[in-house]
Amino acid sequence: MIMRDITDKRVEEMLRASETRYRRLFETAKDGILILDAETGMIVDVNPFLVEMLGFSHEKFLGKAIWEIGLFKDIASNKDKFIELQRQEYVRYEDLPLETANGRQIEVEFVSNVYTVDNQRVIQCNIRDITERKRKEKEIEEELMETMKMKSDFISMVSHELRSPLGVIKEGINLVLEGSAGNINNEQKDLLDTAKRNTDRLGRLINNVLDFQKMESGKIGFDIRENDINEVVLEVNKAMSLAAKEKDLDLAVDADDSIPKTEFDRDKIIQVLTNLVSNAIKYTEKGSITISTKQEDNTVHVIVRDTGTGIKAEDMQKLFQAFEQLDGRTGKKRGGTGLGLAISKEIILAHKGKIWAESKPGKGSTFHFTIPKKLEEKRKIGEILVEEGKISKEDVKKALEKQEKRE
Amino acid sequence: MAKTILIIDDDNDWVQMISKRLRINGYQVEAAFDATQAVSQAIKLKPDLVLLDIRMPAGDGVGVLEKLRGNVNTFNVPVIALTGISDKQTIEAMAKLGASWYFVKPADMVELLEKIEEVLTEKCTRFTI
Numbered sequence: 001m002i003m004r005d006i007t008d009k010r011v012e013e014m015l016r017a018s019e020t021r022y023r024r025l026f027e028t029a030k031d032g033i034l035i036l037d038a039e040t041g042m043i044v045d046v047n048p049f050l051v052e053m054l055g056f057s058h059e060k061f062l063g064k065a066i067w068e069i070g071l072f073k074d075i076a077s078n079k080d081k082f083i084e085l086q087r088q089e090y091v092r093y094e095d096l097p098l099e100t101a102n103g104r105q106i107e108v109e110f111v112s113n114v115y116t117v118d119n120q121r122v123i124q125c126n127i128r129d130i131t132e133r134k135r136k137e138k139e140i141e142e143e144l145m146e147t148m149k150m151k152s153d154f155i156s157m158v159s160h161e162l163r164s165p166l167g168v169i170k171e172g173i174n175l176v177l178e179g180s181a182g183n184i185n186n187e188q189k190d191l192l193d194t195a196k197r198n199t200d201r202l203g204r205l206i207n208n209v210l211d212f213q214k215m216e217s218g219k220i221g222f223d224i225r226e227n228d229i230n231e232v233v234l235e236v237n238k239a240m241s242l243a244a245k246e247k248d249l250d251l252a253v254d255a256d257d258s259i260p261k262t263e264f265d266r267d268k269i270i271q272v273l274t275n276l277v278s279n280a281i282k283y284t285e286k287g288s289i290t291i292s293t294k295q296e297d298n299t300v301h302v303i304v305r306d307t308g309t310g311i312k313a314e315d316m317q318k319l320f321q322a323f324e325q326l327d328g329r330t331g332k333k334r335g336g337t338g339l340g341l342a343i344s345k346e347i348i349l350a351h352k353g354k355i356w357a358e359s360k361p362g363k364g365s366t367f368h369f370t371i372p373k374k375l376e377e378k379r380k381i382g383e384i385l386v387e388e389g390k391i392s393k394e395d396v397k398k399a400l401e402k403q404e405k406r407e
Numbered sequence: 408m409a410k411t412i413l414i415i416d417d418d419n420d421w422v423q424m425i426s427k428r429l430r431i432n433g434y435q436v437e438a439a440f441d442a443t444q445a446v447s448q449a450i451k452l453k454p455d456l457v458l459l460d461i462r463m464p465a466g467d468g469v470g471v472l473e474k475l476r477g478n479v480n481t482f483n484v485p486v487i488a489l490t491g492i493s494d495k496q497t498i499e500a501m502a503k504l505g506a507s508w509y510f511v512k513p514a515d516m517v518e519l520l521e522k523i524e525e526v527l528t529e530k531c532t533r534f535t536i
Contacts, residue, residue, distance in 0.1 A: 160491070163513045164418075164421075164512060164513045165420075166513070167421070167513035167514075167516070168420045168421055168424050168513075170516075171424040171425075171428065171516060172424060174516075175424070175427055175428065175431075180427065180431050181427075
């Protein structure tokens with residue numbers, strides 16, 4: 001009998017110690033804790049931290065249903081939320097707006113789980129005030145946006161400033177070349193032709209830089225319509241046939257006639273295809289270039305294959321990066337701006353497609369791109385930046401959209 | 408009789424090029440390089456067309472246009488405006504003051520010449536937003 005008494009006492013003490021421990025956790029937690037009766041939704045207990053967070057007195061909480069407190073702005077939908085809490089073992093809201101007793105709007109993280117104690121099902125809700133964290137995140141977003149905008153404005157301004165004197169130079173050269181300042185001899189013509197070629201090249205470079213920057217910052221609009229990819233391929237083929245002929249290269253098209261009309265921006269895809277074919281011609285000394293199209297389940301697949309110098313394995317990585325130019329074995333300057341593939345990549349990504357390359361040094365290269373047959377919605381290029389990790393926060397995308405709405 | 412064009416622009420180099428180009432095309436060309444010079448020259452010359460750089464120092468371009476419109480000798484002269492990065496405010500001001508057209512600098516030479524031709528043969532009179 002004595003032993004049983006001692007055991008009972010021991011157990012009682014342990015229970016009490018345990019209760020005290022958990023009670024203390026509850027009382028001193030630095031997050032709000034709400035305990036609800038799972039059947040009725042009545043608040044059974046609330047910890048001091050939550051009382052302080054929301055500014056209601058302890059008494060005001062108890063015995064009320066969770067939606068009666070007047071904390072949640074839209075009571076009807078929160079009744080639905082309660083049903084969800086009851087039904088699911090575990091619920092998490094990353095971002096719930098709440099109003100405190102004195103009308104202050106805060107944002108909270110809300111986690112709830114259901115468990116049974118003493119045959120009573122209860123829902124425990126953990127509530128964390130994330131208002132301050134959210135505010136700081138928003139500030140950083142806004143700063144990032146500002147930086148992007150400043151960079152973009154700067155580039156626009158610089159391109160503009162670069163174009164003005166270029167215009168004057170071009171005009172000066174043209175006036176002399178056409179004889180408006182007197183007859184010129186062959187040597188003068190030759191030198192001026194070279195000068196003119198390079199001013200044209202400079203002009204293209206400036207345009208490319210501006211284009212690329214606009215694309216990166218999501219400013220370029222896309223004109224998505226139903227188009228025929230084979231028709232586009234034939235047009236590029238025609239445009240590039242002279243260049244191919246000059247290098248004695250075979251340029252051929254292998255089109256899949258069964259491909260239906262698909263949605264894409266015609267001018268932009270022409271730009272991509274022209275870039276790929278022009279690169280193929282540039283990097284091929286003999287042999288052929290083939291443009292082929294084929295359809296797959298959900299996409300249209302375009303392939304540009306050449307028998308050129310190929311691309312080294314270590315260069316494959318930088319292929320689509322801005323300003324990376326590969327010189328090939330001869331180390332000759334290949335001309336161009338180093339932006340073609342980077343821009344092509346941006347265009348294809350904006351179409352929610354894929355672009356990639358395969359190559360065997362010495363044997364040739366094959367460039368592929370696919371675009372979906374149907375585009376769900378026009379894609380903002382800001383999304384690509386987030387995906388590529390150029391901007392680290394997912395929310396910057398939201399910030400971009402917010403800015404669009406503000407403008 | 409040859410048509411007279413007055414170019415109002417502070418960029419000497421650009422003025423040299425465009426003047427040469429216009430003279431080749433048979434026009435008489437005069438130039439003014441600042442706002443005050445511009446207005447008095449316009450009043451004296453009574454040109455058939457004014458090519459006006461809106462961006463001139465201190466944004467005087469719009470002021471010049473206002474003065475031209477306010478003077479009995481020049482109130483009706485067709486004006487083609489050249490602007491910097493096109494901002495809505497300036498464009499609205501020009502439309503209101505009855506500019507015939509505007510180009511963003513640097514303007515495409517071919518397009519500019521075509522427009523000058525159109526304005527002088529009255530195929531193009533005013534632009535509206």
